Amino acid sequence: VEIPARIDRLADTGARVTRLDVIWSDVAPTRPANDADPLDPAYRWGRLDQTLSALAAKDIVPILTVYGAPTWATGGKGPDPGNGSVNPWMPDPASYGRFVGALVRRYNGGFVSPAYAVQPRARHIEVWNEPNLSRYLVPQFTRGRSVAPRNYMRLVGAAYANARAANPRAVVIIGSGGPKSTTKSRGPLEFQGHGALAWIRAIGRNKRLG
Numbered sequence: 697v698e699i700p701a702r703i704d705r706l707a708d709t710g711a712r713v714t715r716l717d718v719i720w721s722d723v724a725p726t727r728p729a730n731d732a733d734p735l736d737p738a739y740r741w742g743r744l745d746q747t748l749s750a751l752a753a754k755d756i757v758p759i760l761t762v763y764g765a766p767t768w769a770t771g772g773k774g775p776d777p778g779n780g781s782v783n784p785w786m787p788d789p790a791s792y793g794r795f796v797g798a799l800v801r802r803y804n805g806g807f808v809s810p811a812y813a814v815q816p817r818a819r820h821i822e823v824w825n826e827p828n829l830s831r832y833l834v835p836q837f838t839r840g841r842s843v844a845p846r847n848y849m850r851l852v853g854a855a856y857a858n859a860r861a862a863n864p865r866a867v868v869i870i871g872s873g874g875p876k877s878t879t880k881s882r883g884p885l886e887f888q889g890h891g892a893l894a895w896i897r898a899i900g901r902n903k904r905l906g
Contacts, residue, residue, distance in 0.1 A: 797859060
C-alpha cells in the first residue's frame with residue numbers, strides 16, 4: 697500500500713499521534729562525508745519526507761524512533777542476531793548523535809531542501825527501539841555482566857545533545873523497554889535481555905547523560 701493510502705487509513709482511526717520507525721541504515725546505507733549535514737548526498741530522505749508530509753497534512757504528530765545502525769557505524773557488525781535486516785549492534789554513539797542531529801535539523805519546521813520548499817516539522821525523537829532486548833540492541837551482557845544500560849545511555853547523551861542543538865524545542869524520549877518480565881544473561885544471544893523493571897532501574901543508575 698502506498699504511503700498516502702496508509703496515512704489515510706491511520707487518519708480514519710482518529711489518531712492524533714503516531715510512532716514512526718526511522719531505520720538509520722535505510723537513510724544512510726553508506727557513510728556520509730558529513731553526517732551532521734542533512735544535505736549530505738549519502739542521505740536518502742525521500743520516503744521519510746513523503747511520510748512526514750502526509751502526516752502533517754492530516755495533523756498527526758509523529759514520534760520518530762531512531763534505531764537500526766548501518767554496519768559502517770558498528771565496526772562491520774550486523775545485521776543479526778535474529779532480526780532480519782535491522783541491525784541491533786551497538787553503534788558508535790558520536791555517529792548516532794550526529795545522525796539524530798541531522799534528522800532533527802531537517803525536520804525542525806524551517807529547513808529548506810533543494811527538492812522541497814520547507815520540510816515538515818517533527819520534534820519528538822525516541823532513542824532506539826526496545827533497547828532492553830537483544831533483538832534490538834546488542835550486546836546486552838559481556839561475560840554475564842550487564843552492559844546495555846550504560847551503552848544505551850551513551851546513545852542517549854549523544855542524541856540529546858545533537859537534537860537540542862538542532863532544535864531547542866526537540867523532545868527526546870528515552871528508556872522505553874520491550875515486554876520482557878525476566879532478565880536473561882546467558883544462552884543464545886538473540887534470547888538475552890533485561891526485564892522491563894530491571895531495565896528501568898539500570899537506566900536510573902546510569903542516568904548521567906553522555
